Amino acid sequence: MTTYQRVALACRTAALAAAGGTVWTVTRHEWVPAGFLAWGVFFLVFLGGRCQKVHVVDRARHERARRAACTDAAVLAAPLPCCSFWRHSGGAVHGPDCTRPPEARYVRDGLPLDDAETAAFDAITAHTPKEH
Numbered sequence: 521m522t523t524y525q526r527v528a529l530a531c532r533t534a535a536l537a538a539a540g541g542t543v544w545t546v547t548r549h550e551w552v553p554a555g556f557l558a559w560g561v562f563f564l565v566f567l568g569g570r571c572q573k574v575h576v577v578d579r580a581r582h583e584r585a586r587r588a589a590c591t592d593a594a595v596l597a598a599p600l601p602c603c604s605f606w607r608h609s610g611g612a613v614h615g616p617d618c619t620r621p622p623e624a625r626y627v628r629d630g631l632p633l634d635d636a637e638t639a640a641f642d643a644i645t646a647h648t649p650k651e652h
């Protein structure tokens with residue numbers, strides 16, 4: 521049970537007690553205390569509802585973060601298959617139907633680039649912002 525749930529439960533319990541007090545004061549025709557107690561009942565019910573809402577939103581946010589982390593772990597664990605050659609060669613060879621960009625294949629697989637490809641790769645990476 522989280523803190524917000526405890527506060528919500530306490531507010532609802534206090535609201536129930538205040539409602540009982542309101543009924544008791546009304547039966548004795550003490551209208552001023554009954555009014556204050558009735559106002560307290562509404563306030564405590566509202567406060568308990570807000571605390572429960574914060575708890576539900578917080579739990580949903582944590583669930584979304586947990587699912588995103590599980591998805592990231594599953595997706596990033598293995599690269600997606602890019603072509604049938606790569607799939608059937610255990611990731612050693614790319615075929616002519618490969619959808620992966622050539623630069624990414626060369627960088628990942630460590631294959632040498634010719635002069636034109638090296639110049640093109642350097643031109644692309646020269647405009648990439650550096651990480652700090």
Ligand SMILES: [Zn+2]
Binds near residue numbers: 613
């Ligand atoms: Zn491929």
